[in-house]
Amino acid sequence: MIKSYLLAPGPTPVPPEVLTALAKPVIHHRTPQFGAVLAKVQQGLRELFGTTEDVLILASSGTGAMEGSVTNLCSPGDEVIVVNGGKFGERWTKICQTYGITVREIRVEWGRAVAWQMVETALKEFPKARAVYMQASETSTCALHPVAKIAELTRHTDTLLVVDGITAVGVLPMPMDQLGIDVLVTGSQKALMLPPGLAFVALSPRAWAATEQAKLPRFYFDFKREKKGVAEKSTAWTPAISLINGLDVALDMMRTEGWDNLYARHDRCARATRAGVRALGLSLLAAESPSPAATAVNLPTNVDGSALFKYLRDKMQVTFAGGQDQLKGKIIRLSHLGYVGAFDVVVGLSALELALTHFGAKVDLGAGVGAAEKILGEGLPARG
Amino acid sequence: MIKSYLLAPGPTPVPPEVLTALAKPVIHHRTPQFGAVLAKVQQGLRELFGTTEDVLILASSGTGAMEGSVTNLCSPGDEVIVVNGGKFGERWTKICQTYGITVREIRVEWGRAVAWQMVETALKEFPKARAVYMQASETSTCALHPVAKIAELTRHTDTLLVVDGITAVGVLPMPMDQLGIDVLVTGSQKALMLPPGLAFVALSPRAWAATEQAKLPRFYFDFKREKKGVAEKSTAWTPAISLINGLDVALDMMRTEGWDNLYARHDRCARATRAGVRALGLSLLAAESPSPAATAVNLPTNVDGSALFKYLRDKMQVTFAGGQDQLKGKIIRLSHLGYVGAFDVVVGLSALELALTHFGAKVDLGAGVGAAEKILGEGLPARG
Numbered sequence: 124m125i126k127s128y129l130l131a132p133g134p135t136p137v138p139p140e141v142l143t144a145l146a147k148p149v150i151h152h153r154t155p156q157f158g159a160v161l162a163k164v165q166q167g168l169r170e171l172f173g174t175t176e177d178v179l180i181l182a183s184s185g186t187g188a189m190e191g192s193v194t195n196l197c198s199p200g201d202e203v204i205v206v207n208g209g210k211f212g213e214r215w216t217k218i219c220q221t222y223g224i225t226v227r228e229i230r231v232e233w234g235r236a237v238a239w240q241m242v243e244t245a246l247k248e249f250p251k252a253r254a255v256y257m258q259a260s261e262t263s264t265c266a267l268h269p270v271a272k273i274a275e276l277t278r279h280t281d282t283l284l285v286v287d288g289i290t291a292v293g294v295l296p297m298p299m300d301q302l303g304i305d306v307l308v309t310g311s312q313k314a315l316m317l318p319p320g321l322a323f324v325a326l327s328p329r330a331w332a333a334t335e336q337a338k339l340p341r342f343y344f345d346f347k348r349e350k351k352g353v354a355e356k357s358t359a360w361t362p363a364i365s366l367i368n369g370l371d372v373a374l375d376m377m378r379t380e381g382w383d384n385l386y387a388r389h390d391r392c393a394r395a396t397r398a399g400v401r402a403l404g405l406s407l408l409a410a411e412s413p414s415p416a417a418t419a420v421n422l423p424t425n426v427d428g429s430a431l432f433k434y435l436r437d438k439m440q441v442t443f444a445g446g447q448d449q450l451k452g453k454i455i456r457l458s459h460l461g462y463v464g465a466f467d468v469v470v471g472l473s474a475l476e477l478a479l480t481h482f483g484a485k486v487d488l489g490a491g492v493g494a495a496e497k498i499l500g501e502g503l504p505a506r507g
Numbered sequence: 508m509i510k511s512y513l514l515a516p517g518p519t520p521v522p523p524e525v526l527t528a529l530a531k532p533v534i535h536h537r538t539p540q541f542g543a544v545l546a547k548v549q550q551g552l553r554e555l556f557g558t559t560e561d562v563l564i565l566a567s568s569g570t571g572a573m574e575g576s577v578t579n580l581c582s583p584g585d586e587v588i589v590v591n592g593g594k595f596g597e598r599w600t601k602i603c604q605t606y607g608i609t610v611r612e613i614r615v616e617w618g619r620a621v622a623w624q625m626v627e628t629a630l631k632e633f634p635k636a637r638a639v640y641m642q643a644s645e646t647s648t649c650a651l652h653p654v655a656k657i658a659e660l661t662r663h664t665d666t667l668l669v670v671d672g673i674t675a676v677g678v679l680p681m682p683m684d685q686l687g688i689d690v691l692v693t694g695s696q697k698a699l700m701l702p703p704g705l706a707f708v709a710l711s712p713r714a715w716a717a718t719e720q721a722k723l724p725r726f727y728f729d730f731k732r733e734k735k736g737v738a739e740k741s742t743a744w745t746p747a748i749s750l751i752n753g754l755d756v757a758l759d760m761m762r763t764e765g766w767d768n769l770y771a772r773h774d775r776c777a778r779a780t781r782a783g784v785r786a787l788g789l790s791l792l793a794a795e796s797p798s799p800a801a802t803a804v805n806l807p808t809n810v811d812g813s814a815l816f817k818y819l820r821d822k823m824q825v826t827f828a829g830g831q832d833q834l835k836g837k838i839i840r841l842s843h844l845g846y847v848g849a850f851d852v853v854v855g856l857s858a859l860e861l862a863l864t865h866f867g868a869k870v871d872l873g874a875g876v877g878a879a880e881k882i883l884g885e886g887l888p889a890r891g
Contacts, residue, residue: 477849
């Protein structure tokens with residue numbers, strides 16, 4: 124075991140081309156040269172977000188952009204709806220509560236997607252709700268929520284739709300203008316194939332209008348100030364220069380692959396992983412609406428899941444993600460987002476086969492990989 | 508297919524730790540600082556070669572050290588024995604003939620190891636032969652020659668044993684002093700996990716004595732001049748400074764893994780590859796005496812081997828080696844030497860399964876990987 128494999132749903136592997144860009148000399152950020160880089164990545168980010176609006180680049184983790192999506196839209200005493208189906212739904216609630224917002228929570232069983240009808244009911248029950256806060260892909264359970272369907276509901280109300288797309292943007296199409304998403308957030312260390320350190324957020328015209336009324340305090344995460352920065356090919360505060368150099372290369376790689384190919388690759392790797400897991404006789408936590416970003420596998424009850432996870436990480440050098448809270452020790456999450464190709468799926472399943480066997484589970488060695496290969500083969504280019 | 512995999516028997520993958528060392532600033536080579544690096548790598552190289560003699564570091568490919576192993580030992584009109592069982596055996600013959608040496612060739616069918624009895628016969632027939640030139644691992648056929656057994660013969664004669672260990676040193680134990688090898692050669696781009704550009708050669712005391720008598724012309728590859736360099740913690744000519752910085756890190760990695768573990772890993776990966784290939788219903792070219800460095804697979808006759816090789820390389824981005832000369836299009840060579848671990852074997856076999864299926868061969872997807880996993884599992888560390 125001489126090599127390390129990072130197969131967790133963030134941070135994700137960074138391509139050598141991006142690592143090389145990170146090592147470029149740091150130039151000053153208040154220069155035409157860096158302004159040109161910012162203008163170029165702005166174009167790529169707008170394609171990625173499917174928007175004609177500005178995409179703000181923040182030097183923070185995704186949580187910073189989540190917090191800003193509350194403080195820039197809401198005022199003290201406001202009421203919001205939160206879809207809480209896992210650790211990241213819970214985070215929306217915690218942020219809102221920190222700022223004294225009244226949260227109307229839609230609780231979703233971990234592993235399930237929210238039923239859009241529940242959001243419809245909540246919107247009728249709380250018509251003054253400033254916004255619906257939700258995830259597109261709930262990373263803690265690997266469930267995919269029906270964002271498009273919910274956007275169809277919110278666009279006909281005065282309630283904004285704020286989507287944490289941290290493990291969705293760049294994984295599946297999230298054209299925010301077309302769908303009617305009002306605020307879309309992501310982070311650098313997921314599909315964007317960068318180290319952690321950048322967050323991205325874009326707002327619809329009506330979300331920008333809402334920022335004018337929002338009275339919650341904000342300074343570092345003041346979106347209006349950042350929007351002024353974009354107009355000036357700059358940023359409000361000192362940007363994370365090296366990461367933005369890396370972003371430039373990462374976006375070039377994504378555009379070169381082509382957005383459709385990129386989404387098809389994620390979908391294929393996800394389907395292959397699920398098929399592999401099922402072929403090993405294991406079940407999926409989010410079987411009904413699985414995320415294309417990562418797959419949560421229910422572990423056999425006779426296997427100590429925490430020990431298995433640690434063995435894979437520390438002895439086999441294959442880092443998956445474990446379960447959180449009530450799922451701790453019960454699931455393992457195999458990621459397939461970002462700089463992840465067919466043979467990463469193969470390695471992930473092979474590692475799982477080997478580790479489960481080592482832990483005494485009855486596993487047909489090669490069966491998971493074989494089932495995955497049937498689907499991965501779809502992605503093979505034509506001969507000649 | 509977004510990632511590239513280099514699974515050819517040289518150049519081999521370079522670890523990130525070594526790549527980082529290659530990017531270090533170039534310091535001047537006639538300094539105490541660089542002298543300290545040379546002294547340190549000298550220690551590591553002696554462990555690797557199993558010798559108390561100096562290991563010379565040449566700025567050349569392995570072929571340079573092969574040529575030097577002729578010009579520093581022989582004189583015009585000399586007679587030598589060459590074991591020719593593939594492209595690299597043939598190279599010894601060509602070098603010797605270039606310098607007017609009479610070559611007594613032992614021809615070995617491609618894919619087979621030389622029978623030591625044939626060398627015994629040749630030594631008796633040509634008692635004045637200056638040296639036996641051979642490979643340890645014949646990379647073109649992936650056959651392993653019985654070096655230890657042949658060294659038992661030559662050590663009791665006046666004929667030197669010169670071994671091209673280019674895909675053997677660092678793959679399997681080659682303790683030259685203990686075995687009685689007189690000259691041992693290797694290159695940087697194999698088990699040493701470096702880019703191409705360095706060759707290494709060590710000589711036994713009786714080989715050093717022979718250099719005093721050798722009349723063939725040599726200048727750049729003058730071993731005696733390089734030996735003087737080692738004594739002065741220097742090199743005769745300008746050394747490849749960055750590659751030697753990388754060598755320092757690579758040797759540290761090998762020592763940290765431990766020589767026994769390193770050899771066991773290569774052996775396990777080789778056995779797993781062979782088991783995987785056989786489980787796919789394919790046969791091995793060098794079935795009787797396979798090299799632990801790489802595995803040559805006989806392709807099904809109804810598969811266009813050249814097209815398969817190119818498809819893997821250009822469309823799947825998995826670079827194996829094809830066959831040379833009469834084996835062109837008939838075999839494919841999967842490497843497992845250097846910075847190659849269990850999951851590289853898995854990826855290699857998975858790629859072969861997918862490509863063969865794509866080319867219409869009947870392959871049980873996952874069967875090769877599963878058979879390999881049974882052996883790779885042996886290498887798993889204990890729990891807890």
